[in-house]
Amino acid sequence: MNFQVSQQIRQSQSLVMTPQLQQAICLLQLGNLDLRAFIENEAEENPFVDVRVSKGEQDYGRSLALPSQSKGGSASDDFDYIGSRAADNLPSLYGHVSSQFDLMFTDPRDRMVAEVFLEALEPNGWLGEEMELIAERAGLSIEDAEEMLHLVQRVEPAGLFARTLSECLSIQVEEKCLMTPLFRSLLDNLPMLAAADLNGLCRVCGCTMDELKPVLKELRSLNPKPGTDFIYGDVTHREPDLIVSRGAEGWQVDLNRSTLPAVVVDEDKAQQVMHDRTASTYIGERLSVARWLRRAVEHRNQTTLMVGAEIVRRQTAFLNDGPAHIVPMTLKDVADAIGVHESTVSRVTTGILIVTPQGTFGLKSFFSTALASDTENAASSAAVRHRIQKLVKDEDPMNPLSDDAIAKVISEEGTHLARRTVAKYRDMLKIASSFQRKRAAKLAQA
Structure with a gap:
């Protein structure tokens, strides 16, 4: 070698x-x-x-x-x-509630316990921890923690420190002095309302549709997430x-x-x-x-x-x-x-x-691909998404357009579009399905 x-x-x-x-x-x-x-x-x-x-x-x-x-x-x-074009900055949710606690709780120990509840407050205004854990951190019994919860729930805006949607809305109804047996029954059956089962609600609540409509109108005026007004308060534009x-x-x-x-x-x-x-x-x-x-x-x-x-x-x-x-x-x-x-x-x-x-x-938002078209100038995917938005905006709320119908309209205008493409773009635009839009319209008209 x-x-x-x-x-x-x-x-x-x-x-x-x-x-x-x-x-x-x-x-x-x-x-x-x-x-x-x-x-x-x-x-x-x-x-x-x-x-x-x-x-x-x-x-x-x-x-x-x-x-x-x-x-x-x-x-x-x-x-x-x-x-x-910039909006005025709003106070943070934490700062807003903390300033109210300073006035509500003069006893130092109560103020410290209230701070434990404040630490558990989610950005949407709901309580983000179980009562057992909050009671343990605050050194309270469950009964005392429940009593303190009722106190902190008095802060403005009404609905903060709620544990469920029903409790959040109930606090706001009580604050407006609107709570009636019918309103209470409605809040106890919110899943039926979410399913737009208005006839079933009338049977459960023991009322007529005419009696239910004004209560639904008041319900729509409530804020299910009262903390959201403060989420962006500290964000610099x-x-x-x-x-x-x-x-x-x-x-x-x-x-x-x-x-x-x-x-x-x-x-x-x-x-x-x-x-x-x-x-x-x-x-x-x-x-x-x-x-x-x-x-x-x-x-x-x-x-x-x-x-x-x-x-x-x-x-x-x-x-x-x-x-x-x-x-x-x-x-x-x-x-x-x-x-x-x-x-x-x-x-x-x-x-x-x-x-x-x-x-x-x-x-980056100006870059989009071209879709197949019968015309000389191909449409961009961004333009098609805007067209879908406009079609949904102009539709009959009680007879919304399905994905197939939207695809057919746009295809007849010269841009070939499949139903699955419409569904994908609709999800990107955070537009609900035709079934969900119809249900929402039904609730809005009730």
Whole structure:
């Protein structure tokens, strides 16, 4: 057996994911607020980095659907445009109830016991733990825990700390002084009401349909989940990253300058300390990182605007006429049009919001596949979903359209659609089945 040693020279290319390249890729999918937080974090570690809100001094220009200088506006103008659409923050459910407990329970021990109940309160306003466990944690007997439960159930809004739907509604009825034997019997038979068995309810409650209807009307005015008004009270409304407006030359896209961060490199500070030879290596490294971060953010902003402009160019019909006119579009279509990789478009559209005359949307929502059609212009799946929504909205509530009927209507309009596809889109839109919609309509008319 012979062994030979040989030497070969081969040349190849490969992409090395440096830490800076990884950061640049991550910047593409950050919204304005997340980007600002990232830059502020870098500024804490780098003395030559400062973050400011852009005033529009840089032009990320492009020939199609880009910001008009006359309509760019100031940062304060953009903030007023967006801020006027944000609702006032509401107090949290925990804070709302806790402030009432402070007034209700002057004894420190009772206040601590009430806090145990508050910790068991679910976001929907119901009690999320069994009474045995709450009593054990509070150091109470079951009887004392039940007595405390009746006390905490006096907080506003009525219905908090209920254990069942019947108890939640009963608290609200009692608070309105509307409890009657008929109302009590109705609350004891809620499963029959959910099944829309109104005739059976009349038999069980011992009343006529005319006597039952006003009670059902009062029941519909109650809130089965009284805590839901507070669920989103502490959530900060996120502002969009791109703004679409109609200009003299058509639709235009602009970066939301009210939240757009810009990296400022303090070159003067670097020059002042550069003479310190003991720190020259550190200064040079930090200054290089600061300059790279500025270029990376500028590239992110330019890429975001390019992608947004191309989407607007392709979705002009949507901007003019609404969601029913969204045209089919893929990531590859946009990537080929602006000369970037498909993965770049995917990253940019992941975390970016755009405000349009039709509402605020994530850029990702504009991408949809084309469905088979008899017409030259194929309909997008997004447009078909909007069509299904409209058909359900306009249907006769007492004679709702089945999935087969919806599929037939849309197919007759030129887009081939199967019943199972309608069912899938209906589930995506959180639309109930025709049977459930008919039952709900029957209850609403009772």
